[in-house]
Amino acid sequence: MSATAESHEHAHAHHHEKESFVSKYIFSQDHKMISKQFLVTAVFMGIIAMMLSIFFRLQLAWPGESFEILNFFLGDKWAPDGVLDRNMYLSLVTLHGTIMVFFVLTGGLSGTFSNLLIPLQIGARDMASGMLNMLSYWFFFVSSVIMVASLFVETGAAGGGWTIYPPLSALPQAMPSSGLGMTLWLISMAIFIASSLLGSLNYIVTILNLRTKGMKMTRLPLTIWAFFITAILGVLSFPVLFAAVLLLIMDRSMGTSFYLSDIYIGSEALDPVGGSPILYEHLFWFLGHPEVYIVLLPALGITSEIIATNARKPIFGYRAMIGSILAIGFLSFIVWGHHMFLSGMNPFLGSVFVFTTLLIAIPSAVKAFNYITTIWKGNVIFTPGMLFSIGLVSTFVTGGLTGIILADSALDITIHDTYFVVAHFHIVMGLSAIFGMFAGVYHWFPKMFGRMMNTKLGYAHFWLTIIGGYGVFFPMHFVGMAGAPRRYYQYTDYAMFDGVADLNVLITGFAIMAAAAQGIFLFNFFYSAFKGQRAVQNPWKSNTLEWTTPVEHIHGNWEGALPEVHRWPYDYSKDGWDEDFVPQTVPLRSDEEEH
Amino acid sequence: MEKLLLVLVVVLAVIGIAQLAKVYQLSSELGKKREEDISPTSNKVNGNLLVLFMVGLFAFFIWHLVKYNGEMLPVAASEHGVKIDRLLNFNWAIIFTVFFIVNFLLFYFARKYQYNPNRKAYYLAHNNTLELIWTVIPSIVLAVIIIWGLRTWNQITEEPGDDAIVIELYSKQFDWTARYAGEDNKLGYANFTMITGQNPLGVITNEGIDAKIEELSDEITKTRARLANEILPDSKVEELEDRIGMRGRQKARVMNFKKSDKDFDVANDDKIVKGEFHIPVNKPVNFQIRSRDVIHSAYMPHFRAQMNAVPGMNTQFTFTPTITTDSMRMVLDDPNFNYILLCNKVCGSAHFNMQMNIVVESEEDYKKWLSEQKTFVAPEEETEEVEESEPEAMATDDETN
Numbered sequence: 001m002s003a004t005a006e007s008h009e010h011a012h013a014h015h016h017e018k019e020s021f022v023s024k025y026i027f028s029q030d031h032k033m034i035s036k037q038f039l040v041t042a043v044f045m046g047i048i049a050m051m052l053s054i055f056f057r058l059q060l061a062w063p064g065e066s067f068e069i070l071n072f073f074l075g076d077k078w079a080p081d082g083v084l085d086r087n088m089y090l091s092l093v094t095l096h097g098t099i100m101v102f103f104v105l106t107g108g109l110s111g112t113f114s115n116l117l118i119p120l121q122i123g124a125r126d127m128a129s130g131m132l133n134m135l136s137y138w139f140f141f142v143s144s145v146i147m148v149a150s151l152f153v154e155t156g157a158a159g160g161g162w163t164i165y166p167p168l169s170a171l172p173q174a175m176p177s178s179g180l181g182m183t184l185w186l187i188s189m190a191i192f193i194a195s196s197l198l199g200s201l202n203y204i205v206t207i208l209n210l211r212t213k214g215m216k217m218t219r220l221p222l223t224i225w226a227f228f229i230t231a232i233l234g235v236l237s238f239p240v241l242f243a244a245v246l247l248l249i250m251d252r253s254m255g256t257s258f259y260l261s262d263i264y265i266g267s268e269a270l271d272p273v274g275g276s277p278i279l280y281e282h283l284f285w286f287l288g289h290p291e292v293y294i295v296l297l298p299a300l301g302i303t304s305e306i307i308a309t310n311a312r313k314p315i316f317g318y319r320a321m322i323g324s325i326l327a328i329g330f331l332s333f334i335v336w337g338h339h340m341f342l343s344g345m346n347p348f349l350g351s352v353f354v355f356t357t358l359l360i361a362i363p364s365a366v367k368a369f370n371y372i373t374t375i376w377k378g379n380v381i382f383t384p385g386m387l388f389s390i391g392l393v394s395t396f397v398t399g400g401l402t403g404i405i406l407a408d409s410a411l412d413i414t415i416h417d418t419y420f421v422v423a424h425f426h427i428v429m430g431l432s433a434i435f436g437m438f439a440g441v442y443h444w445f446p447k448m449f450g451r452m453m454n455t456k457l458g459y460a461h462f463w464l465t466i467i468g469g470y471g472v473f474f475p476m477h478f479v480g481m482a483g484a485p486r487r488y489y490q491y492t493d494y495a496m497f498d499g500v501a502d503l504n505v506l507i508t509g510f511a512i513m514a515a516a517a518q519g520i521f522l523f524n525f526f527y528s529a530f531k532g533q534r535a536v537q538n539p540w541k542s543n544t545l546e547w548t549t550p551v552e553h554i555h556g557n558w559e560g561a562l563p564e565v566h567r568w569p570y571d572y573s574k575d576g577w578d579e580d581f582v583p584q585t586v587p588l589r590s591d592e593e594e595h
Numbered sequence: 596m597e598k599l600l601l602v603l604v605v606v607l608a609v610i611g612i613a614q615l616a617k618v619y620q621l622s623s624e625l626g627k628k629r630e631e632d633i634s635p636t637s638n639k640v641n642g643n644l645l646v647l648f649m650v651g652l653f654a655f656f657i658w659h660l661v662k663y664n665g666e667m668l669p670v671a672a673s674e675h676g677v678k679i680d681r682l683l684n685f686n687w688a689i690i691f692t693v694f695f696i697v698n699f700l701l702f703y704f705a706r707k708y709q710y711n712p713n714r715k716a717y718y719l720a721h722n723n724t725l726e727l728i729w730t731v732i733p734s735i736v737l738a739v740i741i742i743w744g745l746r747t748w749n750q751i752t753e754e755p756g757d758d759a760i761v762i763e764l765y766s767k768q769f770d771w772t773a774r775y776a777g778e779d780n781k782l783g784y785a786n787f788t789m790i791t792g793q794n795p796l797g798v799i800t801n802e803g804i805d806a807k808i809e810e811l812s813d814e815i816t817k818t819r820a821r822l823a824n825e826i827l828p829d830s831k832v833e834e835l836e837d838r839i840g841m842r843g844r845q846k847a848r849v850m851n852f853k854k855s856d857k858d859f860d861v862a863n864d865d866k867i868v869k870g871e872f873h874i875p876v877n878k879p880v881n882f883q884i885r886s887r888d889v890i891h892s893a894y895m896p897h898f899r900a901q902m903n904a905v906p907g908m909n910t911q912f913t914f915t916p917t918i919t920t921d922s923m924r925m926v927l928d929d930p931n932f933n934y935i936l937l938c939n940k941v942c943g944s945a946h947f948n949m950q951m952n953i954v955v956e957s958e959e960d961y962k963k964w965l966s967e968q969k970t971f972v973a974p975e976e977e978t979e980e981v982e983e984s985e986p987e988a989m990a991t992d993d994e995t996n
Contacts, residue, residue, distance in 0.1 A: 086944040086945070086947075087944045090941065090943075090944070090946075160941060161941045165889075165890055165940070165941075167888065167889045167890070167906055168889040168890065168941070168942060168943065171888075171889070174768065174888060174889050174942075174943055175943045175944060260906075260907075261906060261907030261908075262786070262787040262906050262907040263787065263887070263888055263906050263907075264767075264787045264790045264797070264887050264888065265768075265887070265888040265889075269787050269788050269790060269845060271841050271844065273848075273907075274907075275907065276905075276907060276908065277890055277905055277906065277907070278905065278908070311708070311716060312710075312715075312716045313716035313717065313718065313719070314718060314719070314720045316719060316720070316721060316722075317720075317721045317722075317726050318720065318721065319721065320721065320726050342892065342901050342902050342903050343903050343905070344902070344903055344905050344908055344910035347748065347749075347752035350748065350752075351745050351748060351749070354741065354744055354745060354748065355741055355745070358737050358740060358741050358744075359737070361733060361737055362730060362733050362734055362737065365729060365730075365733040366726065366729060366730055368697060369697075369729040370726075371701075372697070372700050372701050372704060373719070373725065375701070375704045375705055375708060376700075376704045376708065376717075377708055377716060377717035377719070378704075378708045378716045378717070379708065379709075379710050379711060379714055379715065379716040380638075380642075380705055380708050380709050380710055381633050381638065381709075381710045382633060382637065382638050382641035382642065382705075382709065382710075383631070383633060387641060387645075390645065390701065390702075390705055393701055394698055394701055394702070397693075397694070397697045397698060397701070398694060398698065401690045401693055401694055402690065404686060404689070404690060404737075404740065405683065405686050405690070408682070408686070408740065408744040408748075409744065409745075409748045410678075410679055410682060410744050410745075410747040410748040410751060411679060411682060411683050411686065411744070413679065413751070413899055413900065413901050414668070414676075414679060414683070414896065414899045414901070416892075416901055416939070417892065417894075417901075417939045417940060418939070446631075452629075452630035452631060453630065454618075454630065455630050455631075455633065455637070456618060457615065457618065459637075459641065463644065463648075466648065467648070467651075470652060470655070471655075474652075474655060474656070474659070475659065477659075478659050478663045478666075478667070481667045481668065482663075482666050482667050482668060483668045483894075483896035483897075485894065485937060485938075485939045487941040487946065487947075488946065488947035489944075489946070489947040490947055491947075493947070493948045493950070494935070494937075494950070495931060495932075495933075496896075496935070499663070499665070499666030500663065500666050503663070519608070519611070519612075520615065523612060523615050523616075524615075527616070532630075533629065533630050536629075536631075539629075539630075539631035540631060570720070572716060572718070573715045573716035573717070573718050574718050575718060580715060580716065595720045
């Protein structure tokens with residue numbers, strides 16, 4: 001381990017001399033810069049995905065009404081007279097989901113914080129491979145550009161939902177947006193997967209090999225444990241999506257029939273026989289479900305760190321927290337079938353997935369209770385990061401609970417694919433993960449930019465976001481319990497949904513408010529990056545190693561030798577110490593027990 | 596008007612940003628306070644807000660329960676639906692309890708233990724008893740949920756008995772067709788190759804096989820002749836050759852039906868209906884679900900029934916309706932109420948309006964209604980009716996002839 005670190009040091013000394021603008025800011029191989037690149041790209045992707053959602057929310061609240069803003073952004077083709085086109089509606093829904101899940105909450109969240117924190121918190125000079133790391137970002141960037149570009153295709157961006165089930169996604173005859181728009185979607189995702197794999201491999205190798213002296217696996221901050229398991233999930237599951245995407249490309253362009261069979265469309269019986277769309281569903285959800293935890297685990301890791309720091313108290317049940325991350329990670333691979341109870345899959349197989357899915361509730365419950373116990377008898381400081389972390393625990397619990405219903409195949413029959421599902425996953429993984437991301441940004445902003453974000457604006461952002469977030473997704477449970485299916489352009493053709501029509505207006509109202517509130521964040525983010533108050537070295541009085549590096553970024557992270565670790569990262573308010581924190585670099589006293 | 600609003604929004608946004616900058620500057624200049632030093636006032640305000648938010652969230656929840664209770668799906672109209680609802684209510688009881696308790700503890704503790712410089716947090720790294728408790732209790736609760744849930748699921752998905760009335764639900768972009776199995780309660784065989792304007796479900800009949808073979812042979816001969824006699828651009832030649840290959844494969848498929856020993860006559864008493872279908876109350880109905888083009892999903896929310904329609908395979912769902920349409924209208928005090936079948940898997944631009952009415956009635960009324968429907972092999976009038984709803988398919992068929 002130390003030998004690698006040494007040779008790294010030499011390599012970096014070299015680097016220092018010949019740093020041009022391009023190698024520093026654009027094709028940078030420094031993990032801190034790459035982390036910022038990921039974050040800024042994700043922020044832009046987030047803005048786009050959020051705008052898309054506002055567009056279709058307008059249609060859902062006031063179906064068929066004319067909105068000049070739609071015409072302004074989408075043009076005469078997709079919003080003639082300001083009324084949203086039906087195909088465009090589906091494209092908006094699809095791209096909103098795709099961008100949020102993959103580009104903001106996977107690429108953005110993992111890319112930003114794994115890159116920033118892994119080397120800094122384990123005491124490494126940089127990632128194991130700076131080159132792969134740089135490639136990972138640029139693949140991500142290219143795939144982002146392609147995905148956004150697909151919005152401008154004449155036949156429309158992909159519109160079969162973010163799960164792009166064939167045959168709908170395979171046949172341009174089935175919907176116009178399954179033409180070029182879908183091709184771009186598939187290409188973009190293939191590149192994205194490459195990016196994700198390069199990143200994940202790097203994270204795993206770095207964590208295993210480049211930990212500094214004394215940084216045992218059982219002394220790692222929970223952030224690193226979360227990123228570690230997330231990376232493993234990514235490496236094991238993304239290739240399966242890659243296979244699914246490749247087979248779909250072949251079905252679309254080369255006349256194969258992996259997913260297609262017995263189709264009569266456009267007044268013609270098509271050739272393919274013997275394929276099965278169910279195969280695609282299996283492949284997709286084999287990634288799709290671990291993906292939920294790829295999104296969620298980093299957020300939970302970030303939260304663990306921030307809650308412990310700001311409660312001035314050790315995270316409760318450190319080993320149980322690691323155990324539950326491992327359990328969630330393992331179980332996430334054997335639950336994918338709960339997305340397919342009604343796909344025509346054998347009902348007995350469904351039973352197996354009910355069992356494994358509900359098991360996930362146990363480690364999840366452990367995590368939630370451990371967070372609350374950490375706050376109990378703590379000394380809680382409400383920084384914006386801490387507030388978002390508390391918000392995360394709340395949404396994780398609220399959203400997780402409705403999962404118990406959806407995991408039960410018998411109950412799923414009634415509410416499968418209704419707004420109830422939309423409510424569930426937006427709260428448990430959308431809100432939770434984005435709260436985790438915001439918490440991370442507020443907490444590590446000083447580490448990233450050497451400046452502080454404005455706290456008052458942070459508060460305003462938090463309160464409007466949590467009110468808006470719950471305001472948007474809470475009522476959706478009720479829309480779903482009324483039986484309203486998701487991905488409907490309008491509900492006016494059904495008398496049975498008239499009763500919940502005003503809820504749709506309420507939801508859109510909250511959505512607009514929550515979106516506007518993000519303006520506060522954007523302002524705070526960009527303004528503070530340039531004009532914010534200069535940060536001190538360890539603003540939150542935290543124990544972890546990243547706060548022992550200088551405020552100004554330097555290549556190699558630490559000026560002198562790498563720090564040595566003597567204790568776990570959660571010695572907050574430990575008896576026998578005057579300060580309420582003891583950094584990991586402080587040696588144990590002769591009479592002190594580790595924890 | 597709208598332009599004005601838009602301008603207003605932009606102006607407000609600009610003012611907002613200017614104000615933000617001002618707040619920003621002011622707050623950072625005020626006493627040169629460090630951003631990371633959270634004042635006791637800030638802490639107190641946020642602690643109080645957390646509890647206030649919690650109360651608001653609970654109130655929001657209860658408001659929904661009270662105001663929208665009547666708008667949720669009404670009482671289940673099928674035998675198994677009642678079981679599902681019972682299980683659901685049990686789940687709700689657990690979920691409500693945990694939702695209130697856990698959110699309360701979270702927000703309450705956060706406020707109660709807010710920062711106090713004179714106090715030190717309680718250094719508590721772990722406690723095995725506590726951790727064991729909240730591993731074991733959820734496990735027990737989940738065990739009950741799992742066992743109850745799986746028993747219900749097994750009952751619902753049991754293979755139907757012979758007495759179940761067989762009805763096919765056939766989906767395509769963007770409508771449903773129901774096919775009744777007739778006297779023999781056996782659906783005629785079907786294959787997508789057999790689909791024509793007159794035979795939208797692709798039901799296989801002996802006459803149909805011969806006609807199809809003739810039609811395909813005809814087209815192949817004609818296309819061959821065209822290739823031999825006309826001078827065509829390369830791309831067209833390729834296209835025609837492809838088509839010959841494709842028609843040849845289709846012909847082979849149809850020839851295979853001819854060789855098979857299946858009895859295609861069971862199709863003769865099948866009845867095809869659109870727009871609305873009827874089922875008798877208190878009789879199990881076995882729905883055979885198929886799709887012609889993309890994945891759809893047959894969703895009948897009032898009966899707590901749903902199953903995907905997947906091209907290339909048959910899926911099924913069986914339930915016993917227990918409340919007639921008339922009774923439900925009385926229960927809901929809504930004379931216009933109808934049971935409906937919706938599509939619940941995104942299937943294209945008109946996915947949102949792919950519905951069919953369901954009428955549940957007494958067995959006599961059902962039999963009477965069914966006897967008025969035409970059988971599959973009463974072609975004349977049937978054809979016309981189908982023709983109307985299938986103008987596109989007809990047009991192209993004419994072209995190929």
